[in-house]
Amino acid sequence: MSARTDDWLPRHRLTVDEYYRMGETGVLAPDARVELINGEIIDMVPPGSRHAAIVTLLTQTFGSVVDKTVLISVQSPLRLSRFSEPQPDLMLLRARDDFYASAHPGSADILLAVEVSETSLRYDRQIKLPLYATHGIAEFWLVDLNDKELHVCRHPQNGVYADMQTIAAAEIGSVTTLIGLTVNLARLFQLAG
Numbered sequence: 001m002s003a004r005t006d007d008w009l010p011r012h013r014l015t016v017d018e019y020y021r022m023g024e025t026g027v028l029a030p031d032a033r034v035e036l037i038n039g040e041i042i043d044m045v046p047p048g049s050r051h052a053a054i055v056t057l058l059t060q061t062f063g064s065v066v067d068k069t070v071l072i073s074v075q076s077p078l079r080l081s082r083f084s085e086p087q088p089d090l091m092l093l094r095a096r097d098d099f100y101a102s103a104h105p106g107s108a109d110i111l112l113a114v115e116v117s118e119t120s121l122r123y124d125r126q127i128k129l130p131l132y133a134t135h136g137i138a139e140f141w142l143v144d145l146n147d148k149e150l151h152v153c154r155h156p157q158n159g160v161y162a163d164m165q166t167i168a169a170a171e172i173g174s175v176t177t178l179i180g181l182t183v184n185l186a187r188l189f190q191l192a193g
Contacts, residue, residue, distance in 0.1 A: 013039020016085050037127060039083040044120075050145055051118045053191045055089050058114060058143075061183050062092060069095050070111060070179075078113070079104040080135040086128060090114040092179070107135040111179050114141045121146065134159040139178045148189040154178055 014022075019036045022028045033044040047055070055074060062072055071093040077085050085104070092111040093100070100109075113132055115124045124142055132140045133156040140161065142151040148169035153161035167175070169189035176182045 011039075013083050014041065015039070015082050016079065019085065035077075035087050036083065036085045037131065042123075042127075044087070047116075048118055050191065051089075051116050054116045054143060054145065054188065057187060057191060058090050058116075061185065062090070062181070065181050065183055066092065070181075071095050071099065073100075073105070077104045078110065079106050080131065084131060084135075086131065088113040088128075089116045092177075092181075107137055110137050112139045112141065112177055113137050114143065116143045116145065118145045129153065129161070130159060132156070133161050143188065145189075150175070150185065150188065 014036060016036060019028075019041065022041075023030070023032075028034065028041075033046060034041050035044055036042070059072055059074055066072065073091040073093055075087050075089055076091070077087055078091065079085050091105070091113050093105050094109050094111060096109075115128055117124045121142075121144055129140065129142065133153070136156050138154065138156065140153040142153070144151065150167045150172060152165045152167065152175065153163070155162040172185050172188055174182050174184050
């Protein structure tokens with residue numbers, strides 16, 4: 001992600017529909033690791049083994065406590081607007097009979113979005129966190145593998161989270177989500193090395 005120069009110049013922002021047409025026509029490679037954020041295509045860094053391990057651990061941990069009213073989605077698209085479709089590392093979704101086959105989930109469907117940061121911390125903090133707050137994602141967790149911290153962000157208001165806590169690795173035990181799930185995250189940073 002490069003710093004912008006000439007921010008005063010008008011830009012053509014891609015819509016999600018245009019983004020998909022680019023994939024369908026081969027402009028974007030089928031295996032391209034990209035997401036659309038505010039009308040711009042952003043390259044995503046391939047996940048390392050620590051990143052993948054933490055996503056797997058979180059998936060298994062949430063899988064052991066959710067009931068049939070919650071679906072777990074891993075690295076799937078989230079339609080936030082006409083111009084933004086990020087792919088959070090993990091989402092807890094309101095259950096639907098079609099498992100979102102008819103359309104990707106939107107912000108009203110999200111109970112929790114999680115990003116795991118190993119090399120993408122600046123991007124997740126400066127771009128994704130405010131994006132999720134702006135679109136009303138009720139709860140967002142940012143797992144910082146390098147500093148071994150869990151950032152829990154809740155209650156979005158006017159594009160920012162009103163309640164933000166940082167839990168250090170040494171303090172992590174059980175964490176309760178806004179929807180009342182309590183998950184034991186004691187092993188979260190043990191895998192991070």
